[in-house]
Amino acid sequence: NAGVTQTPKFRILKIGQSMTLQCTQDMNHNYMYWYRQDPGMGLKLIYYSVGAGITDKGEVPNGYNVSRSTTEDFPLRLELAAPSQTSVYFCASSSLNTEAFFGQGTRLTVV
């Protein structure tokens, strides 16, 4: 039972490059989320989705985009990487009345 799987685990990007962080879950959860974690700041919600075809902005969406074409997948795209996007990114999923399950995280450095 894989749960929430994120790839890659680590990535170094140059300023201005783009990349997609992949997230897939095998629990048939409706809700999926992307958070970023910065030291001393806790986790901040970037985007979330309540089902396939539906996405919405969270607290810190600027510089990111998402899509939800299937229940299982919720990729996060960075179009023009900036040093401020250096962070650890967590994908999570949940269903009504269940806890949120988190992936192992993607550590991104923008130089």
Add this chain to the structure above:
Amino acid sequence: AQSVTQLGSHVSVSEGALVLLRCNYSSSVPPYLFWYVQYPNQGLQLLLKYTTGATLVKGINGFEAEFKKSETSFHLTKPSAHMSDAAEYFCAVSEDDYKLSFGAGTTVTVRA
């Protein structure tokens, strides 16, 4: 709007001593409250969750938390710390039971 304040970014306890992590929240509706634990280089794992009903919530690994509406608090305790409790702990609040707002986190170290 919902928000969480965790008092103390670092807590150091002796093995066998009480662990107390403080969390205060603000919410415009009756909140759902959570404590999560994060071990190094891992994702977050749910310790416990408050929805409605009994204000003392028991979680995994011997942790418990008490919801006090009058104090808008949800402090986490464990009577006797173990070395394996060394981790970062996050309090979170939700007004809709899915989108979470997290506190800044408290790092717990356990001294032998």
